[in-house]
Amino acid sequence: MWIIAPLLCGLVFGAGLLISGMVQPTKVLGFLDIFGTWDPSLLVVMAAALAVSVPGFRLADRGTRxxxxxxxxxxxxxxxxxxxVxxxxMFGVGWxxxxxxxxxxxxxxxxxxxxIIVFVVAMAAGMMAHDGWQQSRLTSQRDREFASATDG
Amino acid sequence: MENFTPVSAAIGGALIGLSAVLLMLSTGRIAGISGIFSGLLNLRGEDKGWRIAFLAGLILAPVIAGLVGYGMATPALPANWIVIIGAGLLVGFGTRLGGGCTSGHGICGVARLSPRSVAATAIFMVTAIVTVAVTHHVLGG
Incomplete structure (x- = not known):
C-alpha cells in the first residue's frame, strides 16, 4: 500500500502546477519575459512552495526514517x-x-x-546522451588507470 | 502586470511545496521531476515503483481535473519542430549534468538551503530570462 503515497504526491504536485497555471508555457514565458508585460506569478508560486517546504523539510530532518x-x-x-554551472x-536556455x-x-x-510528446522524447534522449557520455568517460578513465597501474 | 494571478499562484505553489514535503516524509525522496524521470530511463530494475507511481499521479491530475469540468488547455508550443527538439535536448542534458531542474533545485534544494541548488536556480533563471529576451525582443519571434 506504500505505493499510494508517491501516487498521491504526484497528484498533488500536478494539481499545484494546474492551479498555478505553471503547466502552461505561455504563463512561464510571461514570467521570464521581464522586458515584455511581466507576470510575476511564478515568483509567488516559488515563495508559496518554499513557505510550506522550508518548515516541512525541517520536520523531516528531525525524524530518523x-x-x-x-x-x-x-x-x-x-x-x-x-x-x-x-x-x-543549458537547462535555462532550453526552458x-x-x-x-x-x-x-x-x-x-x-x-x-x-x-509535447516530441519534447518529452527529446528530453529523454538528452538525459540518455548525458548518461552514456558519463559512462564512457568513467570507462576510459578506468582503462587509463589500469594501464598506468600495469605499466608502473 | 495584467496577467498576474497571485491567488491561484499562491495556492498552486503551496500544493507543490506540500507534495515535496509529503514525498520526503513518506518515501524519503526528493521531489525533483528530472531526477525521478531519468531514473526510469535505464534498464536496471531496482527503485522504479515509486517513480512510476509519482509520474502516474502527475499525469492523472489533469485527467481527473478534466472529469470534474476543469479540463487543461493544450499547451501552446512554438511552430518550429527544430526549436521544440533542441529545447527538449537542452532540458534533458542540462538537468542531468546540473543535477536537477525547477523542482529539485528550485524548490527542494533551495528549501534545504543547499548552496548548489541556490546557485543552479540563479543560473537557470538568468539564462532562461536572457533566452526569452533574445528570442522575443532581439530576434522578434
Whole structure:
C-alpha cells in the first residue's frame, strides 16, 4: 500500500502546477519575459512552495526514517562545480526557448499533444546522451588507470 | 502586470511545496521531476515503483481535473519542430549534468538551503530570462 503515497504526491504536485497555471508555457514565458508585460506569478508560486517546504523539510530532518522507507535519500554533493554551472545554464536556455521544464512537460502528456510528446522524447534522449557520455568517460578513465597501474 | 494571478499562484505553489514535503516524509525522496524521470530511463530494475507511481499521479491530475469540468488547455508550443527538439535536448542534458531542474533545485534544494541548488536556480533563471529576451525582443519571434 506504500505505493499510494508517491501516487498521491504526484497528484498533488500536478494539481499545484494546474492551479498555478505553471503547466502552461505561455504563463512561464510571461514570467521570464521581464522586458515584455511581466507576470510575476511564478515568483509567488516559488515563495508559496518554499513557505510550506522550508518548515516541512525541517520536520523531516528531525525524524530518523521516512514512513514507508528505510532511510532518507538526500543529495550528498555540496560544492558548486563546473558541471552544475554548465548544466543549469543549458537547462535555462532550453526552458526559455519553449517555456517547458520537466514537470509541466510530463504532466502535459495527458493532453496527447504531438509537440509535447516530441519534447518529452527529446528530453529523454538528452538525459540518455548525458548518461552514456558519463559512462564512457568513467570507462576510459578506468582503462587509463589500469594501464598506468600495469605499466608502473 | 495584467496577467498576474497571485491567488491561484499562491495556492498552486503551496500544493507543490506540500507534495515535496509529503514525498520526503513518506518515501524519503526528493521531489525533483528530472531526477525521478531519468531514473526510469535505464534498464536496471531496482527503485522504479515509486517513480512510476509519482509520474502516474502527475499525469492523472489533469485527467481527473478534466472529469470534474476543469479540463487543461493544450499547451501552446512554438511552430518550429527544430526549436521544440533542441529545447527538449537542452532540458534533458542540462538537468542531468546540473543535477536537477525547477523542482529539485528550485524548490527542494533551495528549501534545504543547499548552496548548489541556490546557485543552479540563479543560473537557470538568468539564462532562461536572457533566452526569452533574445528570442522575443532581439530576434522578434
Amino acid at each position: 521516512p514512513w514507508f522507507a528505510g532511510q532518507y535519500f538526500r543529495p550528498g554533493k555540496s560544492g558548486i562545480d563546473a558541471p552544475l 554548465t548544466g543549469a545554464a 526559455g526557448l519553449v517555456g517547458l521544464c520537466p514537470g509541466p512537460a510530463l504532466e502535459s502528456l495527458a493532453t496527447l499533444s504531438p509537440g
